[in-house]
Amino acid sequence: MQHTSFEGMSCPIARSLERIGEWWSMLILRDAFAGVTRFDEFQKSLGIAPAMLTRRLKGLVEAGLLERHAYSERPPRHEYRLTARGEDFRPVLLALMAWGNRHFAPEGESIMIVDRKTRERADPVLVDRKTLRPLVGPDYVVTAGPAANERLRQRLAEDRSLDFTGGVR
Amino acid sequence: MQHTSFEGMSCPIARSLERIGEWWSMLILRDAFAGVTRFDEFQKSLGIAPAMLTRRLKGLVEAGLLERHAYSERPPRHEYRLTARGEDFRPVLLALMAWGNRHFAPEGESIMIVDRKTRERADPVLVDRKTLRPLVGPDYVVTAGPAANERLRQRLAEDRSLDFTGGVR
DNA sequence: ATGATAACTATCATAATGATAGTCACTACG
């Protein structure tokens, strides 16, 4: 049974999930950020079935997050590297890591973000680049953008715009 | 065929995905942030099969992101509200939204984050709460934490610590 | 020639998925 595609939705979250929202995809990206490039490396680090890995790598290549680079002609051999779009996914993974560390690490963190020089632990917060004020809080709000359809505009015109997103496609 | 559980992994990203990584889960959370609380509302806004919605809501309740609140005794009726843990997921969704807006909105953004007062568009960046320096960049690094196992420590002791995460469980 | 390696591909039994109808416990209305 094919799962419902989010491709027809205009919400950026839905569109993102269409490309990275399948089981295994984000863990593959995590490992790509860790420098894993080859098929057998991904397979070993993830403990994933080869057919599954092939499918997911293909999907990530098609979505423009990874690209295949030949590293041997005879025999033909490829490695998988992050594209600029893939690199841009880093904050999402870091935010997910921070949330996981806060809620699912009763024995302490296994990985964390530290200052490169001082080794002091970082506490991630999402802010606006210019004002440096936190986006989670009273200063900022999610609202309809230039490409919002009428239904979304109405929805966000209600009190719910105080909360978050549209709850729509 | 049951998909592989990430529960046995120590990585916080894997642990997070174990709880929110299934198809539909994050979109349900998106809508919960938008104030959606009732079963039929979720169903309408998402266009999801009822049996699927039941399963996913149950999973999110069990994972501690949503909780059921009775809003009617006769007939018994429940709504689903975000827990503190669920609320804490907001930065992840905002980061995902920002990434989606940057890469998958050729027609412009349908939703975006703006300053509540000035309506000026926000540009999200992940920083350290204290230093306000970006976590993506030369200042910060991902490293083994107190609960890291030996394999992860070794892995991160290599040059790969310059990149990102461990590429391990 | 044999063996090892890397990158897949093929096969198959099991589980998940989505579509859709049904169920139940109400409330509202004529």
Added chain:
DNA sequence: CGTAGTGACTATCATTATGATAGTTATCAT
């Protein structure tokens, strides 16, 4: 009273995805 509507699921079933595992191919090394 009966009927209809509503909301929150549950049950059923055909289709697709999943993971386990063996196989294939094209090398290279001995």
